[in-house]
Amino acid sequence: MAFYDLPKSERADRVLAIKGVIKDALLSYNLQKVRLLYSDDDTYIRKSAYLVTGRLYSGDVTLRPAILAMLFEFRSDPDFKVRQTVINAAGEIGKWDFEGVRYYFDEGLKDPHHSPRNAVIGSVKKMGEVNPTPVLAWAGEYLHHEDKEIRREICHGIELRGRKHPEDILPLLAELQHDRTARVRNTLVHVIGQIAYKKGCLAIVLADLKGWENRPLVDAALEEIIDVHHRYRNFAALTQAEAIKLIDAHYPDRKRKSSGKAY
Incomplete structure (x- = not known):
């Protein structure tokens, strides 16, 4: 049995x-x-x-x-x-x-x-x-290891610490913003979204992203954060509307995309 x-x-x-x-x-x-x-x-x-x-x-x-x-x-x-x-x-x-x-x-x-x-x-x-x-x-x-799967796995592995202490992992995540592999960058965007919807984390994440150089990746991360606040709306610390308001305060020049998911 x-x-x-x-x-x-x-x-x-x-x-x-x-x-x-x-x-x-x-x-x-x-x-x-x-x-x-x-x-x-x-x-x-x-x-x-x-x-x-x-x-x-x-x-x-x-x-x-x-x-x-x-x-x-x-x-x-x-x-x-x-x-x-x-x-x-x-x-x-x-x-x-x-x-x-x-x-x-x-x-x-x-x-x-x-x-x-x-x-x-x-x-x-x-x-x-x-x-x-x-x-x-x-x-x-391992953040710059030659094997892209190892870089991706490390990015994914440090996520949980970031859900309560995003400041601990954001400097590590920033090292991956120019990664040459789309699969790694997609995991990076996913992890940013996963840490951003937890209580007290969004403002810390947004402030840190302001210093990142790869603006297209940051824009993708912002869209993921907005989407996550809809997908996990029963667990997120903020509503999607509150998250968008905070994002717009940090990025007044942000170009909105219509994903069809709440907003």
Whole structure:
């Protein structure tokens, strides 16, 4: 039976069982049962496994060397699900000990399968939200990487921090404004829109965009911000009309486009 088909009490028991399996495996360094959890077809079993790994790392100092050795052993497993779970486990650890696991994100960005690469994005989001200084410094090293997909993934990965603290990521985003790849620029516009509709963020974003050099990209970002305030109108801090009024105050020369979406 799939994990979320179980009653809530049985799910809790299953998580405890997973914790026991992983802890016993670490103590004996017989990792086959952990590998089975890391490669399980059920996403939620794998999620429970990487969450347990992170909790064991933070809660038991004596297990940390064994956990790091296990992740290192699994890092190049032939099964992409194992590699994905390794990165997610490293993401849990990196919420407070990024330097101890940054290797897995460097490697994950180069993974041939999209799932581990997506796990890097998800991990950067959750780490950057609570441990921004080392995570954003690391992300900054990849903003001009030769691989356009890596640049795009980094842009996407730092988004979550910007939803509460746009000032932390706007300098990094600005470095991508002249990116030569449309896919990267489109992701950049998307991220700007995603951080701008949160409470207290729009004015900060607009003030920062005033200093950007690529006016066509800024205009595209402004249109995205307006559109987002309609698409997410049930969650946005401002109405679309309020957002437009604030945008027009910052950009009185802006040429309006008619997208047919509210306005």
